[in-house]
Structures are given as C-alpha cells and as structure tokens.
Amino acid sequence: MDQIRIIEVSPRDGLQNEKVPVPTSAKASLIVSLREAGLEEIEVSSFVSPKWVPQLGDVSELWPLLPDGGLYSALVPNARGYENARALGVSRISVFTAASSAFTLKNINMTVAESLDGFRPILKEHEGFKRAYVSTIFECPYAGRIEPAAVAKLAEELFEIGADEISLGDTIGVGTPSEVTQLHEAIRHLDHQKIVWHFHDTRGTAIANVAKALELGYRSFDASAGGLGGCPYAKGAGGNLATEDLVYFAHREGLTTGVDLLKLSQATLPIFEILGRPPTAKVQLAALAEWRSSQESAQQ
Amino acid sequence: MDQIRIIEVSPRDGLQNEKVPVPTSAKASLIVSLREAGLEEIEVSSFVSPKWVPQLGDVSELWPLLPDGGLYSALVPNARGYENARALGVSRISVFTAASSAFTLKNINMTVAESLDGFRPILKEHEGFKRAYVSTIFECPYAGRIEPAAVAKLAEELFEIGADEISLGDTIGVGTPSEVTQLHEAIRHLDHQKIVWHFHDTRGTAIANVAKALELGYRSFDASAGGLGGCPYAKGAGGNLATEDLVYFAHREGLTTGVDLLKLSQATLPIFEILGRPPTAKVQLAALAEWRSSQESAQQ
Numbered sequence: 001m002d003q004i005r006i007i008e009v010s011p012r013d014g015l016q017n018e019k020v021p022v023p024t025s026a027k028a029s030l031i032v033s034l035r036e037a038g039l040e041e042i043e044v045s046s047f048v049s050p051k052w053v054p055q056l057g058d059v060s061e062l063w064p065l066l067p068d069g070g071l072y073s074a075l076v077p078n079a080r081g082y083e084n085a086r087a088l089g090v091s092r093i094s095v096f097t098a099a100s101s102a103f104t105l106k107n108i109n110m111t112v113a114e115s116l117d118g119f120r121p122i123l124k125e126h127e128g129f130k131r132a133y134v135s136t137i138f139e140c141p142y143a144g145r146i147e148p149a150a151v152a153k154l155a156e157e158l159f160e161i162g163a164d165e166i167s168l169g170d171t172i173g174v175g176t177p178s179e180v181t182q183l184h185e186a187i188r189h190l191d192h193q194k195i196v197w198h199f200h201d202t203r204g205t206a207i208a209n210v211a212k213a214l215e216l217g218y219r220s221f222d223a224s225a226g227g228l229g230g231c232p233y234a235k236g237a238g239g240n241l242a243t244e245d246l247v248y249f250a251h252r253e254g255l256t257t258g259v260d261l262l263k264l265s266q267a268t269l270p271i272f273e274i275l276g277r278p279p280t281a282k283v284q285l286a287a288l289a290e291w292r293s294s295q296e297s298a299q300q
Numbered sequence: 301m302d303q304i305r306i307i308e309v310s311p312r313d314g315l316q317n318e319k320v321p322v323p324t325s326a327k328a329s330l331i332v333s334l335r336e337a338g339l340e341e342i343e344v345s346s347f348v349s350p351k352w353v354p355q356l357g358d359v360s361e362l363w364p365l366l367p368d369g370g371l372y373s374a375l376v377p378n379a380r381g382y383e384n385a386r387a388l389g390v391s392r393i394s395v396f397t398a399a400s401s402a403f404t405l406k407n408i409n410m411t412v413a414e415s416l417d418g419f420r421p422i423l424k425e426h427e428g429f430k431r432a433y434v435s436t437i438f439e440c441p442y443a444g445r446i447e448p449a450a451v452a453k454l455a456e457e458l459f460e461i462g463a464d465e466i467s468l469g470d471t472i473g474v475g476t477p478s479e480v481t482q483l484h485e486a487i488r489h490l491d492h493q494k495i496v497w498h499f500h501d502t503r504g505t506a507i508a509n510v511a512k513a514l515e516l517g518y519r520s521f522d523a524s525a526g527g528l529g530g531c532p533y534a535k536g537a538g539g540n541l542a543t544e545d546l547v548y549f550a551h552r553e554g555l556t557t558g559v560d561l562l563k564l565s566q567a568t569l570p571i572f573e574i575l576g577r578p579p580t581a582k583v584q585l586a587a588l589a590e591w592r593s594s595q596e597s598a599q600q
Binding site: 286 | 473474475476477478479501502503504505506507508510511512539542545548549552553554582583586
C-alpha cells in the first residue's frame, strides 16, 4: 500500500498565529501526544525574536522537553536564530521565503533575493537537514498571480544553495488542482521526493489539491493538527490544512500514514481548551457531533 | 469555456435542518436574491407534512411568491404531497430514496423498495420534470459501505419508472474521489447529463469529489448557498457543499457557472441573521475576514 509522509507543523506554524499564550508545558504535552498518534516529523518552534512572535519565545525551554526519537525541526529566521538553534543542538532547520517580494517585504521586511542572501550562509554552514519554505506559490495577496516559472526558478536556486527539501505553500489558500498541475509542469525536472506541498483550506480546496498532487506522484504534505493556524501576514487567510482531514482522506483513499486518527483528534484538545475555541479540522468536528449524538441517544 | 450546472437546494435541503423558524417572506427574499445572483434551478421546498418538518410547512404560501422565470422544484414525499403540489401548479417535482433500506427505514419508515412503490404512480402520472434523490451512495450510517452496483441498479430502476434525472447524494459526507470513480464505473452506461452529484463537505472532501466528477465528464452538481443544512436523519452529518465554495472552485478552474459570487455570498446573510449563526461556506468566511481586515487597515 502506498504511504504518504506528513510533516506536522501545528506547534510552529499553528501556534505562531494564536494570540492566547500557550504554556511551554502544554506545548511539550502536545508534541508528546502528536508523537503518540504516530507523527514523526514535527516542526516544533521558531528561533525568531520573542518581540516578533511572543508565542514562540520559549523555544529554548521547550526544546529540552521533547520526547526522544522524533524528527524535530525549527525555523531559523536569521544568523542569530541559527546560533541559538545550534547551541541547543537542533539538527533539522527550516528557512523561509516566498515567491513574491511584495509578500516578503510586508512579512520579513526584505525582498526574496535579500532573504536568500540572509540564509545562504546558514544553509552552507549547517550540516543537518535543511528545509526551505516558499510561500505564496499560486498568488500573493499584494502582487496577484504568481508565474509557475518563477516558483520553479526559486526552487532550483534553493536546492543549489543547499536545501534538502522545499515546502511549497499556498499561503492564502486560493489554489485549485489545475494550478497544482501547472506548477508541477514547471518543477517536474526536480526530485519529487524533495518537494512538500503545504496547502491551506481557506476556500475548501486543500484536499482537492492534495488529491491532484498524489495523482502527479507527490507523497509529502505539511499539515497542522486541529487546523491550528494560518498566515499572520495575510490577514483573513486562516485555514492550514488540518492533519486530521489529510489523514482521513489518505486512509479512505487506501494510503497509509502511520497515524492513529482517534489519538490525533484528541492530541490538540488541551490546546483548544487553552485557546478557548474549537478546532477547525472537519473530521474532528464531525466526530464530535457523532459523539454528542450518541450521548443524546443513550439518554433517551 | 466549459459550463457547469448548479442546482441550488438551500431553501429546501438547507432550511429543513434548521430549527429556528424562518418567515415565509424571508424565504421568498432568499429565492429572489439567489435568482439575482444567477441561479436558475432552485429546489424551493417540500410538500411534506408540517408535523414532520415544520420549517417547510408554508410551501403553499411560499410558492405564489416566487419570482418569474426560475426552474423551481419541490420535494413530494407521498401521494398527498403530490396532490398539494399539483393544486399549486408545481411542474418540477422531486422524490426521495436511498441506497440503503437501513437508512430509509430510519428516515421515512419504509424500505427502499417500498419507497419506490410509493412514488412509482406519482412519476407515472406527472408530466413535468422529475428528479429522484438517492441518498447514502457511498456509505450508510447504519449499514456501512454501499456497493456501487447496488446504486447503479437503483438508478436504472429510477430511470425506468420515469425519473428525468438522479441526484446521487453522499449524505453523511464520507466519500473520496476513488469512490466517485468506482461509482462512475458502475453507472457509466447511464446518461451523464441526467446524473447530478450531491456532495457534503462534512470531512473536507466535497471539492475533491467535484474535481473528480468533472474529470469523469459530469457537469451537474447540487449545492446549498452559505452551506445551509445537512441531513437531519444522520445526526452529526452537517455540511452540504456550499454553493459559494463550488462557484469559487469552478471559476478558478476556468469553468463558467452564470453565478455572481459576490451577490451569492450576500444572498443568505439575512437568513443567517434570523438563524443567529454565521454561514459555513469557506469562501464567504474568507471574504468576511478580508473585509474586516480592510476595515481595520482603513482605521489605522
């Protein structure tokens, strides 16, 4: 049976968009639960300045609490963040850019080229696993549609300067399967196994895009348990693809994930209790409604 | 450019699941707004007993208020309902069954065969357009997975006894594209133009299923504006595919619908105000977030 690979991004990409402070111990428990649900690759946090993203300011306290055996990564936004990551022995790092300078300028206050200049020495120096995020692969909220050729050129450059894999993100959740196909045509000369798709379900198209990517031979997807997070720089763009929805879909399509869907659905519940809001994963909401309904029947 | 056909079901399939009473005038306004947004085919209500579905008990008052020119249908659950529909001059009628007797027994208190016995004379007598709903095409909440061959056999029988089109419903919203393909294989000898897919987005798979159906050559889809409704008999199964999400997807894929997405997104707002809850159409929620964000920016 075909296996897909899921990179769980809720502790970093999910929580960075949440304003209610989540205690370090709750983050550590979340990661333990995600691991117990079968997720191995987890992006844990970011070595960003606490001034920018207070929610992730505890990465140095969190890191030593991680359970053994996972493949944990952290975002390093700059040289200082990288030094801090190295001091903690972080072996898997991620760097961030986008297909649109209009987006990176609003987001990290530099052009795409400047962002590459910033992390080129980091990728050169680092000996562990290196992931590069490319945001706004289909459309930028400020510059409009993105040419697939531009994404392809950027991806080539990222591999050239040392990225081990590239996460292609539809940051504002606008894309549809024909756009996945068009981008695939532009990057088909690159190694599929080093390409990860990062979809948002903002407009209900994420699973359709996953289906198309699977059909085109890709097997790696980012997802966020409970649907935690979105993009803080593209306001109104909620909706990371929920890991539960991805896992449900994959299993129903006959693919294996290594994930226990019930355990996964429970993993984020303490976090949503802290945040004071329900999860957005549709599969979780459906399961909750079924459970409530069975409780009502039992009382009748 | 390829055109898809949308059958709008919110006034009937959507509202029948809402407990807060919606005044007849608000329903009439909704239908006017849906028409202005470009929707032509609308399932308006049901000639069901008001005891069963109080929300639709005003069909006889509502019908004369419909704006001219639309293709309006109504569900007729039995001979009495059909007589009432005829008295009002309803020319497009719908009848209801499912692929699973476990489902129809819980739902309308008869087996699938008995339901056909019930509406066979109606389909024979009626001279206007006749639609037949088949629920639980992939899975029944009580009997489990459904064999595609069983759905195909039922569809053949429905055509034989006079149905002009069949709406195939994934009532509990569990299906994925490979199931669409399997059912397609079983019904490929039937006329595609007479098959309508009715997906629910309960687990985030509706648009992926639409994409697969389009790829297989189908062009007709049921949808519910604002995501109104679900299935009252399969508790926990919320999530009719929202018309807004279908239209967004279709337009982004280069298909035409004849629908103005902005007008459509506004059409249901008075209804949700009455219901006291927000819409569930993802495209509407994204647009609302964008609008709020622009208001905040304008105030800064």
